[in-house]
Amino acid sequence: xxxxxxxxxxxxxxxxxxxxxxxxxxxxxxxxxxxxxxxxxxxxxxxxxxxxxxxxxxxxxxxxxxxxxxxxxxxxxxxxxxxxxxxxxxxxxxxxxxxxxxxxxxxxxxxxxxxxxxxxxxxxxxxxxxxxxxxxxxxxx
Numbered sequence: 001x002x003x004x005x006x007x008x009x010x011x012x013x014x015x016x017x018x019x020x021x022x023x024x025x026x027x028x029x030x031x032x033x034x035x036x037x038x039x040x041x042x043x044x045x046x047x048x049x050x051x052x053x054x055x056x057x058x059x060x061x062x063x064x065x066x067x068x069x070x071x072x073x074x075x076x077x078x079x080x081x082x083x084x085x086x087x088x089x090x091x092x093x094x095x096x097x098x099x100x101x102x103x104x105x106x107x108x109x110x111x112x113x114x115x116x117x118x119x120x121x122x123x124x125x126x127x128x129x130x131x132x133x134x135x136x137x138x139x140x141x
Contacts, residue, residue: 059122
């Protein structure tokens, strides 16, 4: 798990401060699901679907108590808006916030706890260094 966390922290160092842009996928601006796509591509060589709606169907659900570095955390911000971040460990997650850009937030912050929805584990780790498989259902969109 240490290697996963190190890879994620390297991605954080690269992306931190990048402004939020709906539909963005690069250093000029990125949204939450785009950040997940780029981080997983860069850190683990995995190609994930582009939308939060598709990402929440990957892997298998886990509880907050089971969270490990690399797990995806999902939030329902209102009736139609969803948000996704990548758990870093120690109660923190990496995400692209609409007002903050790419940043790290505390999962136990009252705002995030109020909107918390679910978490998904998509990396199956055989050892500390190698994410070896991504579970993915057939996605209809």
